[in-house]
Amino acid sequence: MQWNSVGEFFAMGGYALYVWGSFGACAVLMIAEPFLARRRLSEVRKILARERLADELDLQQKNQ
Amino acid sequence: MRQSIVHWFKFASPQSFYPLAGRMIPWFWAAAAIFGVAGLWISFFVAPTDAQQGEGYRIIFVHVPASWMSMFIYLVMAFWAGLGLALNTRVSGMMAQALAPTGALMAALSLLTGALWGKPMWGAWWVWDARLTSELILFFLYLGFMALQAAIDDPRRADKAGAILALVGVVNIPIIYFSVKWWNTLHQGSTINLNKAPSMAQTMLWGMLLMALAFWMYSIAVALMRVRAIILERERHTEWVKHAVE
Numbered sequence: 598m599q600w601n602s603v604g605e606f607f608a609m610g611g612y613a614l615y616v617w618g619s620f621g622a623c624a625v626l627m628i629a630e631p632f633l634a635r636r637r638l639s640e641v642r643k644i645l646a647r648e649r650l651a652d653e654l655d656l657q658q659k660n661q
Numbered sequence: 662m663r664q665s666i667v668h669w670f671k672f673a674s675p676q677s678f679y680p681l682a683g684r685m686i687p688w689f690w691a692a693a694a695i696f697g698v699a700g701l702w703i704s705f706f707v708a709p710t711d712a713q714q715g716e717g718y719r720i721i722f723v724h725v726p727a728s729w730m731s732m733f734i735y736l737v738m739a740f741w742a743g744l745g746l747a748l749n750t751r752v753s754g755m756m757a758q759a760l761a762p763t764g765a766l767m768a769a770l771s772l773l774t775g776a777l778w779g780k781p782m783w784g785a786w787w788v789w790d791a792r793l794t795s796e797l798i799l800f801f802l803y804l805g806f807m808a809l810q811a812a813i814d815d816p817r818r819a820d821k822a823g824a825i826l827a828l829v830g831v832v833n834i835p836i837i838y839f840s841v842k843w844w845n846t847l848h849q850g851s852t853i854n855l856n857k858a859p860s861m862a863q864t865m866l867w868g869m870l871l872m873a874l875a876f877w878m879y880s881i882a883v884a885l886m887r888v889r890a891i892i893l894e895r896e897r898h899t900e901w902v903k904h905a906v907e
Contacts, residue, residue: 599710606705610716615781619720619774623727626766627879634886641893645906648897 673750675892676901682885682892689885693878700871708864720778721865726873727770730880731799732834734764738806739831742824752888754820755895757827758810759888763880765803771796783847791840792848795833802830816895 600606609616672678704722711718738760745753775793776786787793806823813819836843841850896902 600706609719610710612715612717612719612781615717615777616719619723619777622773622777623723623770626770630763630766631883631886634883634890638886638890638893641890641897642906645893645897645902649903649906652903 673748673752675751675755675896676899676905678752679889679892679905682889686882686885689878689882693875693882696871696875696878700868700875703864703868703871708868709862711865714782717778717781718865720774722868722872724771724774724778725869726876727767727774728796729873730876731764731767731771731796732837733877734760734767734880735799735802735827735834736831738764739827742820742827745820746824746828751895752892754816754824755888755891756884757820757823759884759891760880761803761807761810762887763884765800765807767876767880768796768800768803772800788847790847791844792837792846795837795840798833799830799837802826802833806830 607613607617672681700722704719708719708722710716738757741753741760742757744750745757772793775796779788780786806826809826810819810823813822840846841848893902893906
């Protein structure tokens, strides 16, 4: 390992802004994207569950 | 032979692909995490300092995988779009639609990390170099594909229009890939070639390959998540969807 201290590691030989900027941008976007995808799925599911409930209520009213 | 074709066509129906995708997602996340941890470990703790670029070169451990994936996802997207156009299979169009945002993300990351590398190394965030410009066009192709599909209400027609755009845009991929050979670019040539030994330290190469695998597994996992949402959105009026979501 080429790092003698934690500070040296974070300094990245003077390239801290560029190296951490790159890895940071990847981390932020690649964490955000799956959350957005999951939200999209749960939103469709919510709508579907609501429609299903509406159908069931319709059916109950017809049967009365 | 016939049996196996029938078997594969089964997954061309959204109804059987939806649960299959759901079962595959955790495995791809696990693979992405394992490759990612190993790749990051090598990127920061094993790979030596570069003789010319110092520690700044470590950007390539995310820049190269993002760039590879941006091109590869485009090819896969165009493949699915073309398959949907030719065979009219429903899942194909949905797969193409699910891949586009991930491809756009990879293209954006490639451009962003490239700029962060260019500033200290070239002294410029951006130059109108053939490699950079063709990658920017790739990013716009993804955005164009998504905008076109979003603008057409009927999903089947949106698939067809998007497929034509995606297939025409494929011509850009070899342009990106060979740009460093065809033109005298500021962007450096490829360090990895199939027909000669890579011109970089072995550990650097391993770091890059592991990170590329992590990005690959990530892309599959997130695209499968998105395709599940798209399947439910498009098939919401069918009987099986009503029973799938209990």
